[in-house]
Amino acid sequence: MTGYGKGQTAHNGRQVTIEVKAVNHRFLDLNLKLPKGFLFLDDLIRKTLSKVISRGHLDVYVTYDNQSEDKGSYICNNQLGKDFYFLGELLSREIGIENDLTISSIMKAPDVLERVMPEENEEELKNLVVLSLASALTSLEEMRIAEGDEIKKDLALKLDILKKMRDEIESLSPKVTVDYKEKLTARISEYLAMPELDEQRIATEVALFADRSAIDEELTRLKSHFKQFDDLLVSEDPVGRKLDFLLQEINRETNTIGSKANFIEITNLVLKMKNEIEKIREQVQNIE
Template identity: 35%
Template sequence: MNSMTGFGRGIVTTEAGSFQVEIKTVNTRYCDITIKSPKQFNIFEDKVRRLIQSAFQRGKIEVSILYKESGEQEKDLSMNRALCGQIKQFLVEEGFYADVKEVPLSAIMSISSDWITVEEPPTDEEAIGRALEEATKLAIDGVLTMRAKEGIAMKADIAKRLEGIETLFAYMESRRDVALAHHEERLLQRIQTMLDKVGVDFQEERFMQEVAILSDKVDISEEIARFASHVVQLKEILEEEGPIGRKLDFLLQEMNREVNTMGSKGNEITIVDTVVQLKVELEKVREQIQNIE
C-alpha cells in the first residue's frame, strides 16, 4: 500500500554538465503529469513522461528538470570583422570619435553584439537522453521509497481506526435486539392506549402482526450484516499489492451508506449516539484513503 505523497531527486553528472530531475507527487483522482524543463530538453519530455507513467498509477506529479553546464566545455568564438569595421566607421562618421583606432570595444558592443558569436559544442543527444533517463529513475526510486514508507504508517493508522470501528459496531449489534424490543413495547402501549380511547376490542393475533410489520421498518439486522461484511473486505484489500485507493474509496462509501441507514432507522439513543461516533471514525479513515494510490 502506497501513499500518493512523495518526493525524489536524481542527479547525474557527465562531461556536458549536471542533470537534475526532481519529482513531487500529491494526491489526486487520476494520473496528472506536469514536466518543466529547459527548452533544449523538450525533445526528451516524452521519454521522461513514459518513465513516470510506468511507475505511478495515480497522483498529481510535478517533474522539474534542471541543467548546470560544465565549465570544462570549450566553446568556439568567431568574429565578423567586416561588421565590426562597419560599426567603427559609423561611429567615426557620426562624430563620436576622430579615428577608427580610437573606438573602444564598449562602444562597439553598445551598437551591436552580432559581430561576435559563441558556438556551442556539438550536442550528443543520445548521451543526454541516457543521463536524463538515469536521473529520472533515481528520482522515481526516491518517490517510491517515500510513498511506501508513508503507506506503512497510513496502513497502521487505518488498522487502528478499524479496531475502534469494530468496537463501536459490536456495541451497536449488542443493542439491536434490546432496541427492537423497546420499540415493540412502546408501540404496543401506544396502540393499546388508542384502542382503549375508541373502545375497540384487542385482537392479539392481528395486533402482533401489525406490530411485527412496523417493527421491521426499524430493524437494522440487514445493515449490520452488510457493514460487518464490508469491514472484512476492507481488511482484505489493505493486504493486497498494487494500487488499492479506488477500491477502498468505493467500499467506504458503502459503509457510510449502511451507517446512515442505521441512523435513520435508529430509535434508541444509544444506537443514534453510536452511529454518530461511527461516522466520525469513518470520516477519519476516508481522509487517509484519499491519499492512497
C-alpha cells in the same frame, strides 16, 4: 501521497539533475520543466512516471550542467550594443543626465551577448536523463512507502473503531423491537384507556415493525466490507480507488441502518460511524 526524490548523473563533464515533488491528487497530474534542448525527452519522461505512479500531482524539474571542454561559446551582437550606447547618449542629452553606460552594462542588455551551445549527443542526454529519473523515483518511492506505512496504521486503527461500533449496533438491534412493543402498548393503553389489550394485534404490529427495521443484512454486509478493507490494506498493489469505492458502500450501509433502526442509541452510533468514515475517506485520498 506526498514525497520528494532527487537523482543526479554525470558523464564526460555533462550532468543532469532531476527533482520530483509529489503531493496528493485524485488523478495523475504532471508538471514537467525541461531545459532547452531536452524537449525530445518529454514523452519518455511522462511515460516513465505514469508507469510508476498512478495518482498525485507531480512537479518534475530537469536541470542540465555542461562543464565539458566543449561547453559552447559566446557571440556578441556588436550592432545591437552600439545601438544601446547611442540611444543612451541621445537620452542623456535629452534629459540632461550624464550617460553612465559601461561595456559591462551594455553586454548585459538583452540579446547583446548570446551563448552558442554545441550540438549535443541526444543519445547521451537520454541516458543521463533515464539514470537520473530512475534514481529520483527510487528516492521518492522510499519516502512514499514510509508515509504509506504510517497511513495504513492509522487506517487500521480507525477501521477497528468502526468494527467496534458495528458490533455495538448488532448487540442493540434486538432491543429495537422490544422498545417498540413497549411504546406501542403504552400508547394504545393510554388512548383507549383499556386495561385489556388485543395482544394478537399488538404482536402483528410489532412483527411488521420488526420486519421494516431489521438491519441484519446491513450488519452482515458491513462485516464483509470491513474484511475486504483489511485485505486491501496489506495488498502490494495500488488500492486507493478500491478503498474509495469500498468506503462508499460502507457509508451506504451505515446510512441504511440509521434510517431503519428507530432507536436513539443506534442513531448516535451511526452518527459517530459516519464521522469516522469521513476521516477515513480523507486519508484514502492520499493513497495511490
